[in-house]
Amino acid sequence: MSETYDDEQQAFDCTVNGTPTRLVGDPAAPASIALRARGLFSVRETCGLGVCGTCTVLLDDEPVSTCITPLFALEGRSVRTAEGLEDGGRLSELQQQFVESQAFQCSFCTPGFLLSGTALLSRTEGELDDDAIEEGLQGHLCRCGCYDSIKHAVRTCAARRLQDTGRIR
Ligand code: FES
Ligand code: FES
Structure with a gap:
């Protein structure tokens, strides 16, 4: 201090x-x-x-x-x-997947979901099922009810990671 x-x-x-x-x-x-x-x-x-x-x-x-x-x-x-989360104006993999999965409406909750999703992906190897995603994202509320598309974004990002470099920004 x-x-x-x-x-x-x-x-x-x-x-x-x-x-x-x-x-x-x-x-x-x-x-x-x-x-x-x-x-x-x-x-x-x-x-x-x-x-x-x-x-x-x-x-x-x-x-x-x-x-x-x-x-x-x-x-x-x-x-x-x-x-x-972005790198030089380029969206992170999870941010890009949120866009592709249309994982938001008003987007008020989106920063929090992105950060916890990024942390979940960083500490997990392999694919993620819905139970693991729900546990990783617990404590986040979406008043627009975008839970299915948010889970889809995280699940897809984990699957793509297996095919790519293995690094989540
Ligand atoms: S404003 Fe902090 S958890 Fe709701
Ligand atoms: S997208 Fe509106 S609160 Fe989640």
Whole structure:
């Protein structure tokens, strides 16, 4: 932890989407607030209770709900948001598959599903069945009811990975 700011504000150094970043805010406040203040608007706070998944980021490659993760917990950690999934303007494999599978309507839930889906694919070898996908994506709600197409996207991405390089961006 670095210097102390006025009132309740403190600075916390972490890496966000590969870039060293200093986040400033109330240490006990939800990390989602400081991330959105840095323009990372894929981090969407909805329930504020850790039950809907829209505020998900990958913290050291594991999905966490930033509405219930205090800002101080990001100190020294690696944070990945949906903004960091693309590579040089090229969609990640899972992002591309979401497009091809039409795995969204309003897309409000999409960043969270993409991040947990990416984490699931990264820790899994071989194909994924619906049970494994549902377990990997538990804690995410889609109010538009796109669950079948979301599962199709993840399942297809896992199958394609077997034919390609074996690397999920
Ligand atoms: S806003 Fe964080 S889980 Fe719903
Ligand atoms: S696509 Fe609208 S909430 Fe999921």
